[in-house]
Amino acid sequence: MDAFVRSRLEASGTPGAALAVIEDGRVVHQRGFGEDSRGRAVTPDTPFLWGSVSKPITGLAVMQLVEAGRVDLDAPVRTYLPWFRLADPDVSGGIKVRHLLTNTSGIPASASGEIGDRYDNAPSALANAVRDLAQIAPVAEPGESYAYSSAGYAVLGALVEEVSGRPFGTYLHERILGPLGMEHAVVTERDFERERVAPGHRFVFGTPVQFDAPYDTSGVPFSHVGGSVRDLTRFTLAELGGGQLDGRRVLSANGIADTQRGHVDSSVDRFGLGWSVSTLKGTAERMVWKSGALPGHEAMVIMLPDSGRAVILLQNAFDLLRAEEFHEAAFGAARMLSGVDPGTTPDNPLATILPWAMAGLAAVLLLCLAAPALRCLPGWRAAAHARSRRRIVLTAITSVTIPLILAVLLWWLPSTMGGTVAMVLLWIPDVGWGVVAAVVLALLLAVERTALAALDLRRQGSGGSSDAAERQVRLPR
Template sequence: MPGCLVRAALAAAAVAGLTTPATAADGPGPALRTVATDEALRSRLDAFVRGRLEATGTPGAALAVVEGGRVVHQRGFGEDGRGRAVTPDTPFLWGSVSKPVTGLAVMQQVEAGRVDLDAPVRRYLPWFRLADQDVSDRITVRHLLTNTSGIPASASGEIGDRYDNAPGALAHAARDLAKIAPAAGPGEVYAYSSAGYAVLGVLVEEVSGRPFGAYLHEKVFDPLGMDHAVATVRDFERERVAPGHRSVFGATVPFDAPYDTSGVPYGHVGGTVRDLTRFTLAQLDGGRLDGRRVLSAKGTAETQRGHVESDVDRFGLGWSVGTLQGTGERMVWKAGSLPGHDAMVIMLPDSDRAVIALQNAFHLLRADEFHDAAFGVARMLSGVEPGTTSTDPTATVLPWAMAALAALLLLCVAAPALRRLPGRRAAARARSRRRIVATTTSTVAAALTLAALLWWLPSTLGGTVEMALLWLPDLGRGLVAAIGLALLLAVERTALAALDLRRRRSGDSGDSGDRAGRARTVVRARPARTTERRPI
């Protein structure tokens, strides 16, 4: 939640927008395959997706393929979290695919003249600040959109995943950034930040005068015909979004989380694969669908342009921009994940194609395997091998290793019970004061150091213990148990040492008294000397 734990990352995404298989410009691939007219290809695509679902233990998914400005293939696989068959009308949550939606909303306000991309955020949100006021004053809207604001990746764990649906939840989360120290100055480094997108959602609320979810319906979803899109708790309940699934020691288990209004701008937009396909169609046609425009062609191109170098490819205004591995085709894409859900949009603008895949399960340590479904289909459309990612042994070993560590610590805590055996009691009494102090000091120091390391490890990749519990429940619970037992061991050994030393002092005093008493007894028992007179 993991150096090992943090491979969990408690790589964070923190929290969402996760690493995908490396992309490279390998040169143009074979000629474009036409899904619309090739039934055999459609069957192979479906078979490939089924195989990926089996490999990751994902119960259900939905797939859509776009060619030439229209949907040419769309279908569901498996079951949702309530046992119903997944169809193109089954709702999912989209994770960080919400970020391009937020990017579109911000650009709408730019084109309306209400927002300047290069103006300080504080012009629109005077209360906005990080722990460093000077840095806060210099953060612009563009910095937030491109993840170059200086807000650390760890801030996503600090203010995200609150599942807060109270009025003003989004603004409350953004205000909590005031306690976060910046990792760098604005524009200096790239750091993926869901927290920055939370601020952008509040900015849209402020300049539009509308709650963010209501704004999205009015200005994005309704014009694009995204009839089942989710951006409010009411939408979530109306669409009856089924539970997603997490992995617990290799078993796929449902995770019925509530909605999170405080997380809509960066991760909690949702809807059916039909809804996300309509959003994608508008992106491919310069911000327009069925004669209705939500953004100018120029503004749409600006969101899809790679503005800065990121951890993977370049990053635009909500989108990642790179090339599709094995084909060299320009690719505009976004991965998004939540505990229990995974989403992918891959657009290939030069050939007017796109792949959309939604899944109702996710495992943070196996993110590449989940993303293989969409990337593989995109490569198959170009006639190249889809390729797959083998399971990282870490994903299997880490939860069990953490559970084993917790079990070992439990045995250490229980070990003093052995002192109740006569032999152990005698051995304990035989220890010198120096040995008691030395042994206890080393044990307590080791236990406290271990607890500190386990608590600190998630932060090295931008995560927290709380994120570990949410995203990797088996690993997170083992981590918490190990930390708790290490602390308990330190307390227990300190208390036992104090008791042993007190007993040792009492024993020493008793031994001295016994020796003195025995000496007095010997003196009293010694017969008095008498003088015997001999007769003359």
């Protein structure tokens, strides 16, 4: 398994990772691979950020309040957050706590782009992010359909804060992380600084590049929990142990079973209360799992609850265009744990083609922008002078319209995938830089061609007037 994981890290270009394996409800293997971005060897104690693996932890926190009788899964969210709003007040009032946990609230996946990756560490950061959902239009009635939503888990985090009367990170430390002995877990900016979490890596034209981002308190319920593989292993052991670890219980066995049960159909499997639920490929084993990613970090927890086994893999790099390749490192290890072939991971050619395609498009636009320098040549000036006004106008319309359409399409394209250009810049920087460069150059090209057309018309008008005057002077002769 170590050799397989190492081969996947080499194939993806990931600088460092940490692996843990659980069998029969106990840890049988933990080790680190490679280095962090500060040149230190990765060990089982090296801290990472866990991305959306934060969601099952938030789900557990909500279920604790449910079992304490302080929250009802089928009560409207406004029972606990009276100020919670979407752009449609009627839909907002119908969203229940259960809808948020199962991603069936009607909040669109794109809302995550509106409130995520803020890097806001103010005391009210989480509540402020949730308040900004008031401008988001729902895409469906509550309970009608599944749409993966980090924004919904932000609302759950604010709900926990409101009901418990504690900041979300403080609640996690007191009720989950402390009892489970997750001593180096990261859920606050102070934790992040104390543990000295090393920057992760994004990819620029296939090369891992350090990305030193600040902590984001506003994103803790859905993306910014972190810690070492030892910490995440203890959380996984509690999940496999029916909510109990080393005699400390954080949730009832029935409550844990409910979180790990598939409640709704999702895009690829079924979704529980924070966990994805399906069958491990190549086997008949029930799999409860969660992947998580941030710009620079990737995490996977794969549990096989019926046999008490699990694989946890943390990586200090991530490429959104190669997400499947990163996930397959853990899935393959889990298949090995189950005694079957780990399988192969096909490369995504788009990960190579798209950055270079955008760079090529920007280069072409730059050449087009520089082309008018040829007008300085005598032959070009004569040809331009000979064109009719009609031809100048038609050429200008074409040469201005095409780059404008291109700029609009490039700026709009990320929205078709639920994102924005800002998100592309954050998650896929080489593609994002290419998009921004191409949009700016296309707009400059449209301005330039408009100015050149106006200049040509002016020059032709001046030339035509001079010719007519000359003919009038010569007529008496």
